[in-house]
Amino acid sequence: MDYLTLIQLLDSTVRLATPLLLACLAGLFSERAGIFDIGLDGKMLAAAFFSAAIAAITGNVWLGLLAGIAASLALSLLHGLASITFRGNQLISGVAINFLAAGLTVLIAQSWFQQGGRTPSLIGGARFNPITLPFADQIEPLPFIGPLYAELISGHSILVYMAFAAVPLTWWILYRTRFGLRLRAVGENPAAVDTAGVSVIGLRYSAVCICGVLCGVAGAYLSTALQAGFIKDMSAGRGYIALAALIFAKWRPWYALWATLLFGLFGALETRPDVIEALIGIKVQGQLLGALPYVMTVIILAGFVGKAIPPRAGGEPYVKER
Amino acid sequence: MERQATAAPAIELKGISKAFGPVQANKDISIRVMPGTIHGIIGENGAGKSTLMSILYGFYKADKGEIFISGKKTDIPDSQAAIAAGIGMVFQHFKLVENFTVLENIILGAEDGGLLKPSLSKARKSLLKLADDYGLRVDPDALIQDIGVGMQQRVEILKALYRQADILILDEPTGVLTPAEADQLFRILGRLKSEGKTIILITHKLREIMETTDTVSVMRRGEMTATVKTSETSPAQLAELMVGRKVLLRVDKDIAKPGEVILDIKGLRVVDDKGVERLRGIDLQVRAGEILGVAGVAGNGQSELLEVLGGYRIGTGSVRVNGQELDLTGKHSDGQSRRKHGIAHVPEDRQREGLIMDYHAWENTAFGYHKDPAYRSGILMNNAAIKADTVEKMERFDVRPPNPKLAAKSFSGGNQQKLVLAREIERNPDLLLIGQPTRGVDIGAIEFIHQQIVALRDQGKAILLVSVELEEILALSDRVAVMFDGQVMGTRDASATDEKELGLMMAGITEAQTPPMEA
Numbered sequence: 001m002d003y004l005t006l007i008q009l010l011d012s013t014v015r016l017a018t019p020l021l022l023a024c025l026a027g028l029f030s031e032r033a034g035i036f037d038i039g040l041d042g043k044m045l046a047a048a049f050f051s052a053a054i055a056a057i058t059g060n061v062w063l064g065l066l067a068g069i070a071a072s073l074a075l076s077l078l079h080g081l082a083s084i085t086f087r088g089n090q091l092i093s094g095v096a097i098n099f100l101a102a103g104l105t106v107l108i109a110q111s112w113f114q115q116g117g118r119t120p121s122l123i124g125g126a127r128f129n130p131i132t133l134p135f136a137d138q139i140e141p142l143p144f145i146g147p148l149y150a151e152l153i154s155g156h157s158i159l160v161y162m163a164f165a166a167v168p169l170t171w172w173i174l175y176r177t178r179f180g181l182r183l184r185a186v187g188e189n190p191a192a193v194d195t196a197g198v199s200v201i202g203l204r205y206s207a208v209c210i211c212g213v214l215c216g217v218a219g220a221y222l223s224t225a226l227q228a229g230f231i232k233d234m235s236a237g238r239g240y241i242a243l244a245a246l247i248f249a250k251w252r253p254w255y256a257l258w259a260t261l262l263f264g265l266f267g268a269l270e271t272r273p274d275v276i277e278a279l280i281g282i283k284v285q286g287q288l289l290g291a292l293p294y295v296m297t298v299i300i301l302a303g304f305v306g307k308a309i310p311p312r313a314g315g316e317p318y319v320k321e322r
Numbered sequence: 323m324e325r326q327a328t329a330a331p332a333i334e335l336k337g338i339s340k341a342f343g344p345v346q347a348n349k350d351i352s353i354r355v356m357p358g359t360i361h362g363i364i365g366e367n368g369a370g371k372s373t374l375m376s377i378l379y380g381f382y383k384a385d386k387g388e389i390f391i392s393g394k395k396t397d398i399p400d401s402q403a404a405i406a407a408g409i410g411m412v413f414q415h416f417k418l419v420e421n422f423t424v425l426e427n428i429i430l431g432a433e434d435g436g437l438l439k440p441s442l443s444k445a446r447k448s449l450l451k452l453a454d455d456y457g458l459r460v461d462p463d464a465l466i467q468d469i470g471v472g473m474q475q476r477v478e479i480l481k482a483l484y485r486q487a488d489i490l491i492l493d494e495p496t497g498v499l500t501p502a503e504a505d506q507l508f509r510i511l512g513r514l515k516s517e518g519k520t521i522i523l524i525t526h527k528l529r530e531i532m533e534t535t536d537t538v539s540v541m542r543r544g545e546m547t548a549t550v551k552t553s554e555t556s557p558a559q560l561a562e563l564m565v566g567r568k569v570l571l572r573v574d575k576d577i578a579k580p581g582e583v584i585l586d587i588k589g590l591r592v593v594d595d596k597g598v599e600r601l602r603g604i605d606l607q608v609r610a611g612e613i614l615g616v617a618g619v620a621g622n623g624q625s626e627l628l629e630v631l632g633g634y635r636i637g638t639g640s641v642r643v644n645g646q647e648l649d650l651t652g653k654h655s656d657g658q659s660r661r662k663h664g665i666a667h668v669p670e671d672r673q674r675e676g677l678i679m680d681y682h683a684w685e686n687t688a689f690g691y692h693k694d695p696a697y698r699s700g701i702l703m704n705n706a707a708i709k710a711d712t713v714e715k716m717e718r719f720d721v722r723p724p725n726p727k728l729a730a731k732s733f734s735g736g737n738q739q740k741l742v743l744a745r746e747i748e749r750n751p752d753l754l755l756i757g758q759p760t761r762g763v764d765i766g767a768i769e770f771i772h773q774q775i776v777a778l779r780d781q782g783k784a785i786l787l788v789s790v791e792l793e794e795i796l797a798l799s800d801r802v803a804v805m806f807d808g809q810v811m812g813t814r815d816a817s818a819t820d821e822k823e824l825g826l827m828m829a830g831i832t833e834a835q836t837p838p839m840e841a
Contacts, residue, residue: 178433178441185419185430192417195379196431196481197402312420320381 007147009268009275014156015226017264018163019044019218023242024249024256025163025170026214032174032251033207034187034313038094039079040215041239042101047072047219049105052119052230053112055126061224064126068223069216075101076212077205084204087317098239106232119223119230128157128225157225159217166214170253183207187311190318200318215239244297250308263293330393332357332489332520333378338387340373347373348384349544355537357392357488360511360521362531362552365541366564366764367735371524374541375491379411380404391489405432410482414494416474418466424477425449425462428484445484452483456513471619472503479510490514491522496530500619501792501825508534526765528557529793540564565765575776578800581610584753584784585631590639590650592626592808600626601637602808608753608784613775615799615816616788617824623808624788625670628757631786632667633660643753657690663753666746668739670757670788676742677730684712684726687745715744720770736767743771747778754778757788772798792821792828806830 023040030037047068055064075097082093106117113119133154140150174180182203186193190200222238223230245263249255269276270289277283300308331354340348347370355361365371377384380398389396391407398404404411418427425445433441446462453459458476466474475495482490492511496504511521511534523535531538532552539549540563548563562568585608592601601623608614618624629635631648633656641648643663649655660667669675677686688697688708697708712726719740721733730738739759746754759775760768775798779785789795795802796816804811804827811827 176438178436178438181422181426181430181433181438185422188419188421189417191415192419192427192430195401195411195413195417197400197405198431 003144004147004151005275007151009265009272011152011155012268012271013261013264014152014160015264016267017260018156018160019221019226019238020242020245020260020263021257022159022163022166022214022218022221023239024245024260025166025253026211026218027243027246028170028249028251028253028256029183029207029214030211031246031314032187032311033183033204034190034311034316034318035079035083035204035208035211036090036094036315037079037208037211038091038243039075039097039101039239040211040242041235041237042094042098043072043075043212043215044219044222044239045098045105045233045235046075046101047216048223048234049109049119049219049230051216051220052122052223053109055122055224056113056120056229059124059126061122061126061128064224065128065217065220068220069213072216072219073209073212076208076215080205080208083317084201084208087319090315090317102233105230109230109232117232122224122228126224127228128159128221130155130157131161157221159221159225162217163221164257167253167257170256174253179206184311187313190313191320194318194320204318218242241293244293247297247308247310248293248300251311266290266292329357331355331390332392333522334390334393335374335378336388336390338374338377338384338389340377340382340384346544348377351387351541351544351546353539353546353549355489355520355522357520358515358518359536360515360523360534362535362538363522363524363541364526364528364531364538364560364564366526366766367762368543368764369541369564370544371541372493373544375411375493375522375524378404379409379491405485405487408486408488409491410479410485410487410489411491412475412478412482412493412495414497416471416478418474418477420467421465423463423465424460424469424480427466427477428462428481432485448484449480452480456483456510456517458483458510471498472500472506475499475507476510488518489520489522491524493524494526495523496525496527497790498620500828501821502829504530527793528560531560532557542566561765567766573772573776573797575798576780578612578779579782580612580800581782583607584610584644585786586640586642588640588642590627590630590637590641592623592630592635592637594626600808601630603639604805604808604810606786606803606810606813608786610752610784611779611782612800613779613785613787613798615795615802616786616805617792617795617802618790618805618828620790622805622828624790624805625757626808627805628667628670628755628786628788631660631665631755632669633657658693661690661749661751664751665753665755666749666751668742668746668754668756668759670761672738672742673731677738679731680729682727682729683716683721683733683741684709686730686741687712687715687726689745691745691749715748716741718748719744719774734764734767735762736764736771739763739771740767743774747774751783753784753786755786755788758791759787759789760791760794792824795824796821804828 023044027037027040050071051064051068054067055061079093079097082088083090109117109119136150136154140146174184182193182198186200186203194200222234241263245256245259248259266289270286273286333355335351335353338348338351351374363371376382380400380403383399389398396407398407425442429441429445434444449462458480460473460476460480495507499507515521525531535552537549538552540547540560542564587604587606590601590604594600604627616624626635630637630650636655637650641650643665646663648663673679698704709726713724716724721737721740759771763771775785787798799816801813802816802819802824803813804824806828807830
């Protein structure tokens with residue numbers, strides 16, 4: 001494999017990892033606060049549709065992004081209402097959201113655009129276009145560094161850079177701020193937060209809302225940056241892979257980056273069977289690579305590669321004890 | 323003392339009432355606690371002590387009544403308001419985040435500003451000062467999960483003091499402590515009192531009330547039955563006020579007549595799923611007609627011992643019952659096979675291991691014995707027979723209300739325990755395993771349960787009793803084995819030992835080396 005192929009592979013790794021990373025960080029905020037969220041996929045899908053739809057109608061991708069975030073946030077609040085306020089089962093609420101999003105997006109798309117459940121293709125200002133970083137053209141001719149900078153680092157849409165910037169930001173919020181301390185505490189022992197005079201419900205709702213915003217960006221990225229428009233079920237299980245990455249990452253922000261990059265790499269390899277064949281000499285089915293994130297998660301859960309301890313109060317609605 | 327008598331009470335409650343549905347948890351309760359004193363609140367489980375304190379800490383809103391703090395009428399709608407009023411609470415189950423450091427736990431909810439760094443360094447300084455002022459030393463950077471319960475409790479007290487609490491409420495603080503740790507706690511409370519703090523101590527242990535408090539209030543069935551000066555009362559009087567009738571504080575029993583060895587444990591080892599060795603070579607013998615009490619602070623391997631013997635944990639080594647080797651790892655390592663060996667088990671956690679809380683009393687009575695021909699007709703269960711049998715058992719064991727169709731969760735702790743006890747004892751086992759027989763059980767029922775255990779012993783049965791209540795161990799046992807860190811520290815005749823010696827052994831102190839057991 002030559003250097004340029006490697007750069008291309010890594011480039012598509014970054015592009016495929018971005019929605020996983022955003023969704024994974026979304027799940028991280030929610031689950032660190034004790035709310036399991038299996039509805040990441042549904043929220044991404046809803047956001048993908050609404051951002052593409054609004055971008056198509058207005059021609060402005062930023063309005064589309066806002067619409068996507070709003071849609072995802074609405075589903076998050078629904079999840080919050082069911083699992084925090086009404087203390088319902090978080091898994092069931094999440095599954096319901098996934099079904100709701102899968103059906104509703106196609107239905108509305110058909111009613112608005114009559115294109116078989118798609119939105120029109122997005123062009124120009126209705127999409128997030130690649131940004132060329134400063135000096136990319138000047139550096140490109142340089143050996144080694146040139147392709148690295150011009151191909152891999154430069155030339156992504158703004159959302160990719162936002163996603164990667166979200167990693168240190170998440171780390172800083174979790175471990176360096178009061179909000180982060182309380183958020184982590186409420187996922188471990190909500191009673192400790194409650195008796196300290198801090199609202200468990202308030203904290204959990206904020207976490208769920210942050211999750212909604214990040215899922216919204218992830219969904220918008222799918223339909224307005226990675227692709228140019230919405231198609232049915234376009235999240236394609238990325239929300240579940242993000243959950244797998246979250247477990248793989250042991251609910252930590254930097255690990256989440258590495259986990260989603262790894263899973264992104266699997267995705268990139270899936271589209272380049274020639275590279276794998278050249279590397280290991282045997283033909284590997286693409287679907288096999290698609291299954292790898294799940295296989296690895298099972299291995300992690302079985303405790304082969306260190307232990308992944310979820311937040312202790314995760315999945316449990318908080319009820320004051322007598 | 324003159325000054326105190328004229329000062330406003332630190333806490334005054336007037337006419338507090340609180341109902342949960344039809345249950346009146348607190349009925350018109352009034353209480354005055356003077357500043358700089360230790361006030362005890364004693365009462366049976368369900369007497370309303372915890373409800374009252376939860377109202378004071380803002381967990382519940384009283385239906386009626388007023389709260390005065392230092393003479394000022396104060397509304398306490400939530401914990402935030404309680405903290406602002408200078409009230410700190412140390413709950414029975416600590417409210418700490420296990421994977422946070424001591425320092426992080428202390429600032430949680432009392433941070434200064436949005437960033438952690440200034441809060442942490444400020445807390446570190448005040449922690450040093452508090453350590454000097456009250457002798458409360460802790461390692462600020464240790465993780466909660468790595469420190470012992472005594473230390474964790476200290477963190478809870480520091481949390482309250484860091485929030486400038488003047489009034490400290492402690493709910494059953496000694497339940498998880500060794501006697502030595504408990505003594506240390508009471509020394510700290512004494513120190514806090516001398517610094518002018520007001521302390522409310524909720525407990526069901528009469529001894530603690532007598533030794534530490536200045537005044538004591540007794541609660542029964544949601545009402546405050548009396549408030550007296552501790553120096554002017556006696557344990558017997560308090561017990562009577564708690565229960566509403568005279569109670570026997572000692573267990574009446576004759577000298578044991580031990581027969582042949584029923585249970586013979588040799589070199590029993592248990593490794594848990596985390597790879598930690600929980601039992602590290604246990605040797606124990608229990609004879610027919612004797613009660614062997616296993617003392618120890620919770621978490622030193624007693625639970626694992628019961629679980630292996632009960633057939634739901636894997637172990638290695640040798641366990642013989644009536645001379646027959648038990649299968650510790652294979653397919654005969656389950657409750658059913660243990661019953662065939664004549665073992666009955668009243669587990670430590672009756673609500674998780676002894677009963678299914680949502681099932682009826684009669685269904686619970688059949689558990690484990692559902693293959694009994696008397697309970698069956700053909701391939702079906704004979705529910706009518708089970709119900710009839712349950713009614714009889716309920717009568718003999720004084721389970722109230724004697725209604726077999728009530729769900730297990732509708733019974734009080736004491737009556738739940740009687741249900742389990744009736745199920746197990748009535749099978750006429752050779753060996754009874756019984757864990758925490760009176761945890762969460764009120765005094766009246768404790769007396770009854772103790773009598774049943776002694777009666778079983780007098781029928782010539784072997785009894786292995788595990789309890790974290792040293793008083794209970796001493797009252798019931800003929801011999802006492804002390805466990806520490808997965809090992810038996812030694813075995814003593816109950817008549818030839820005392821709390822002090824056992825307390826040292828419970829703390830793992832080995833100077834009192836065991837004389838070899840007589841062969």
